[in-house]
Amino acid sequence: MATSPRPPAAVAEALQFRPRWWWDPVPDWVLDHINPAAIREIAVVQLTSQLETLRVQEKALEASIAILRKQK
């Protein structure tokens, strides 16, 4: 992870390096608030919920197949 540059003690407050890119604020906000560990955690949550959805869909499909077989 890249780190913020260390301003040497010699640089006055007014002249310190303070990047602000107001034309692209959104990803800044997102990544300022979450770190790589959190990104992975979110991915785990997303995949887990996807898995859960697939399990429910699988059960529903099995039920549908059973009904269709009975009707046959």
Next chain:
Amino acid sequence: MSAFPISLRAAGEPGVASISEFAAVARDTRRPVLLIGFLRQGNLGLGYLSATLRRFGYRVEVLDFESDVDELVAAACRLQPMLVGFSLIFQFYVRRYAALAQALRDSGVDAHFTIGGHFASLSSQETLNLVPEIDSIVRFEGELTLLELTDRVSVGADWRDVPGIAYRSAEGECHMTPARRLIHDLDTLPWPDRDYDPESILGQPAMPLIASRGCSRTCSFCSIHVFYRAVPGKVVRLRQPRQVVEEMAHLHHERGITIFLFQDDDFPLYGKVWQRWTRDLIRELYRADLVGRVIWKLNCRADAVEPELFAEMRDAGLYLVYMGLESGSEDGLDTLNKGVEVAQNLAAVRMLKELGLTFEFGFMMFDPSTTFESIRANVGFLEAIVGDGSNAAVFCRMLPYDGTPIKESLAREGRLRGDVCDPDYDFLDPRINALYEDLNDLVYVAGWIHGHRALSPKINWAWNELAVLDRLFPDLRGRARYEQSLRAITRASNDLLFRLVLDLAAAHEAGRSHRWNEERLAAPCDRLVERLAVARDGFVARNQTVLLRTIENQRLAVAA
């Protein structure tokens, strides 16, 4: 606050149509109006709304949406506003706005809740569904609609026939009143309120402003043209150059602003009429004695860049040009409906370099038409424009936001994915989906392109600073050497980024593994950030006395 009165548009349009009619409207200004929005960039939209309401006697509080929810709730409970206006400028915030509106209601805030912005205007039904606590939506340009809505609410009158709004009918359906015309003469609006501290670059205070509203183009990924064309009225409206410069002079003399950031949808530069307008603006800047005292940045397209006019603008203070280049592949430019060719993008960059103007650009490496071939074309294009280290390469993926033509076309093709807060799509080649995920994880997680830790924007900020140094400060010791260092760092960063993209693309195209990982990227990224910090801070520290003295002298001159 401006001395200019608000006058309203022609007869025949819905709603109140002249300033005298507004003046005669019954209103009760005892309870305040609370506006909540994203303030980090100096929200000009909220500034215009607030200034318009204040002009008619309302007390307006503007709060930052990024504040803690408890703080916002406490402020609303203390203020007891009659109306709360939410400014939704990023559609993926819509659920956070819903949560905030719910929290306000739960705390007993009984005000009328209204919301505005592109998403709310173009997807009103969805907004009402997603934000159940909202009473109404102020659609499209909001100044006059919000004023009329506030007037009605303030005296307890029925507001459901105010032109330009949407609300939930008794049956729960979205009901829209007739659209309000676009404001024809922007100079009749008061100057926007700017009750915040300016951003600063090397101690030089910067403020946003606009010279126009609207865009004449029809890019498929953008909702701006849809927003302005959805209602009656002239799409692109230009302020009078003299009025723009008066606002700049006011901000310079009253608040010491030396950097102006034009946030126009597309700065008016095309054709003889608009070029004459720009030359008038330049003349006004000289007349107001601002040339040499202030500098400015604008946003434009590549096909607007023309050597003679840009040289005149540069001499009058233009220091930074942001261009929406968007793609380096003909297919990509066609898909995005940019109406330019790759050669025009290349020519624009070449001209700016020849003129000695610093530039930045928007670039979508990935769009719905992306193929492995277009990725290579895009990298080739980026190498052609910034391979010399003149700027750090940045890129993103085009996202299908609400109201954009491309969202509609992706929906028709069955390729639309995600939801309102995370709109997305499938590429035609599934291998590109995997490539994008891989690349995204690497460059984002390693902190390269986005975020405050990111390398490319840091480098570009350093170039931005250098352009400010060249224009607002005297010659500095070691300036040429610093530029060389910055160029070397930029080139190294770009080389690594291009190699990464090409390697990943080749690996995914061939279905084989690659050698890149977070750790492998993070180490050189860190080293480049460190080199940048040492070069930049060393240069600034060596010239600190001159820099601080210059800033102080400029302040004294402004105060005098």
